[in-house]
Amino acid sequence: MDSSIDQPFVADDRLTAWHQPYNFARRILFRYTNVAERRRRFTMQSRRTDADNKEEFVSSLARGLAVIRAFGPDRPQMTLTEVASATGLSPAVARRFLLTLVRLRYAAHDGKHFMLRPSILELGAGYLSSVNIAQIAQPQLQTLRDNVGDATSLAVLDGDDIIQVCYVPARRLYRFTVTNGTREAAYTSAAGRAMLAHLDAHAIDEFLSRVRLEARTDRTETSPTKFRAVLADVREHGYAVVVDEFEYGITSIAVPIFDGTTVIAAAACVASSGYLTEDELVSTRLPELRNATERIAEELARFPAFAQSVRWA
Secondary structure, eight states: OOOTTTOOOOEEEEEEETTHHHHHHHHHHHHHHHHHHHHHHHHHHHHHHHHHOTTOOOOHHHHHHHHHOOOOOTEEEEEEHHHHHHHHHHHHHHHHHHHHHHHHOOOOOOOOEEOOGGGGGGHHHHHHTTTHHHHHHHHHHHHHHHHSSSSEEEEETTTEEEEEEEEEOOOSOSSSSTTOOEEEEEEGGGHHHHTTSSSHHHHHHHHHOOOOOOSSSTTTTOOOOHHHHHHHHHHTTTEEEEEEESSEEEEEEEEEEETTEEEEEEEEEEEETTTHHHHHHHHHHHHHHHHHHHHHHHHHOOHHHHHHHEEEE
């Protein structure tokens, strides 16, 4: 196994030296605002489910998971008051969940702040091992990375976002941090567009009715009408390319992966903008990327649990 598999993805300063401090702060604000908003949305969805089906929904479990999700890059440590505010729970309820996590060694407490412990990784590692990600995708993505030199990844669609389930970093360093489990907005990512484009018209309508296409950079497509046209083009050509729409200096190309006729994932190459034109990116990366997705699709037949776990139809 590549020992660098969980190393951060950080942008080459030579390519990003022209970025203004304002733009860097703006990107950080967007990312942390979106992370907080997604956590808030998860909490609200949990409350709606609780109200809709009280007999089958365990609200205490949902609240406990909301406490875990409240921690992130913007809030690695929090006081009890901050956890209660982030989750919408009363301080007394939040305290019980936090102390339970401490007793189970999933969290720690220094007398003032709570923080997650490394053992929390067990919760996500169970999924990756149970669906055989190491056999399905990791060897193919490592070979792809070695052939093209870019970071490579396998992502799935989860609601309005994508989640990276297998990430292989490039040999060179980039500024944008990605690890297994990283959640990103689907509309600004090549992997997200590769999957969204193959949903039916009703699902795309629902997506656009829920999601606000916010400008992450001045190149982000924010018009729903034009975004539909982008998805139609992706569906026609079988791949998606995103240049400087999610982060300045980041270019990605992605190809969808199918289980039968259902799109279940997307494989992507991510490079720094400026190395190649978009045409050069497509001509040099797309053939290798398609070969990798074909091999991953073949592995899906041997390990069907992954496809079953991400089907949303």
